[in-house]
Amino acid sequence: MKAIVQERFGPPDILRLRETDRPEIGAGQVLVQVHAAALNPYDWHMMRGDPYVARLGGVGLTRPKTRVAGIDAAGRVEAVGADVHGLQPGDEVLGFCQGAFAQYARTTADLLVPKPSRLTFEQAAAVPMGAVTALRGIRTVGRVRAGQRVLVNGAAGGVGTFAVQIAAAQGAEVTAVCSARNADLVSSLGAAHVLDYTRNDFTEGRVRYDVILDNVGNHPLNRLRRSLTPTGTLVANGGGSPGHLFGAMGAMLRLVTVNALVRQQLRVILPSAPAGPTHDDLLTVTELIEAGTLTPVVDRTYPLADVADGMRHMEQGHARGKAVVTVV
Structure with missing residues (x-):
């Protein structure tokens, strides 16, 4: 599969589009075919390894522990592991998927919710974080x-x-x-x-x-x-x-x-990673979206190959709403 890979910490130039293996899933896990992913300050911090003290908390001391970037995703369920209930292949979902800047990403069932029908995949990807x-x-x-x-x-x-x-x-x-x-x-x-x-x-x-x-x-x-x-x-x-x-x-x-x-x-x-009652929070925001109370604002979209350009845009700090990556 195609994915945005980083082998070291640094500026957007370190991000490369590469062919890599599809993630394998185990019990309680879900494989998502990613249609769109969003850019977040979280991704900027992971790319830069900034602040340095965060590297002591599991990010990686000299290089990223997670080679494939991205965490916000929207797409379709490709496969589910044992003990996963309420999700099946073909379901349209949004949520947190580590390694979202790729054609496929692995996550756990509790970090996904159904995609509101009124949203495109690009809008849905802008929602989670x-x-x-x-x-x-x-x-x-x-x-x-x-x-x-x-x-x-x-x-x-x-x-x-x-x-x-x-x-x-x-x-x-x-x-x-x-x-x-x-x-x-x-x-x-x-x-x-x-x-x-x-x-x-x-x-x-x-x-x-x-x-x-x-x-x-x-x-x-x-x-x-x-x-x-x-x-x-x-x-x-x-x-x-x-x-x-x-x-x-x-x-x-x-x-x-x-x-x-x-x-x-x-x-x-600290929105650096999913924590707390994430599934309930995701359900709440999607209910607000379905009710017409909440609408994602998408500033601009980038193809997967241009994630580095999207990161440069985000670093300038003047985005209106979210910048989104279209994968499929």
């Missing part, structure tokens, strides 16, 4: 309620576009922080107010928010806290922060330390 991270940030951790003021920093990105929609669906008054060119987009997704970050610093304003979802990490913690109500919640999403040695982890540790000393709730979500 971005939508699940947004759901956890807004509902699970942020506990957003109707009538609250919610600010989403980085509102036009992969997580932000989902977060704006989920918060609006909860009945919140949403303020979206993004560039001026994305104002119409985030407004169409449900934002009541839009702040152009090139002209307005929300931490200098007088408005105080009940919940802030920070997908960017471009403001000091003390300024973010100043923008919260006295009992407000800051949800820091460290998924896209580059770093070298510690990356976003240093800032996250400071946030956790301060949280023990203040009335405000300072929380961290």
